[in-house]
Amino acid sequence: MTATEIRDPRDELPEHLPSLRAFALSLTRNATEADDLVQETVVKAWSNFDRFQPGTDLRAWLFTILRNTFYSVRRKLRREVSDPDGIHAQGLFDKPQHDGRLAMNDFVRAFDQLSPEHREVLTLVGANGYSCEQVSEMIGVAVGTVKSRTNRARQRLAQLLQLEDGEGLLDTQPAEMAAVMGRSGTQAA
């Protein structure tokens, strides 16, 4: 027993299951596929724990396994299915209702339209607060690429939501703002 308490990653793993599922869902956008992906990730992680460096970020390590698994499965499927980027699906996206704020449904639908690569960086950087440097290590691409990819992903998302910088909840036109405030008091906070 050492003085510093380093937990066995096997004991720690269950705590990361919710994050793994959420990350898997952000990549697959399909609950069944997401859980299959998590299952595969857990099995892989288990047989590779000897390669995990104790004391480092287990969640980041698990995320890396998960996304690598996701992309390798996808590459395999790509050979069988055409329309790999779901280009036709983009046509299905209609103009979101623009009332000066990001409605959740619109947001989720716009998020769905992004490529998995874009969803990935947004989930890691935007939702989980990893730095571009950390993400660079996790996904094995240059820091600069992570930065530019994240920027492009945000731009694309804004484009899909038909919002531009400086526009949105905090910067709506006075009339629009009044309408929003009048409609729902919950927005006031």
Added chain:
Amino acid sequence: MTRTSRKSSLHQQIDENLKRVFEETLQQDVPDRFMDLLAQLRAKEKAGDAGPAVPEASSLTETTDQTGASDAGKGLGS
């Protein structure tokens, strides 16, 4: 309400929404299949450590007696 950086207001909204989408899934209960899976992996590992002489090893995939299996292996590990 008074965020001075205009440039980051959209950026912030996007991140807030990303967090919300992510957290929605975080709050869901983890399906039992994952706890079962972990129990199986543990049991398999313990069985492996103890050598092939453990009779339960092969039947673990069929039965889901996880707690019994993982407890039983505990003493054998060291």
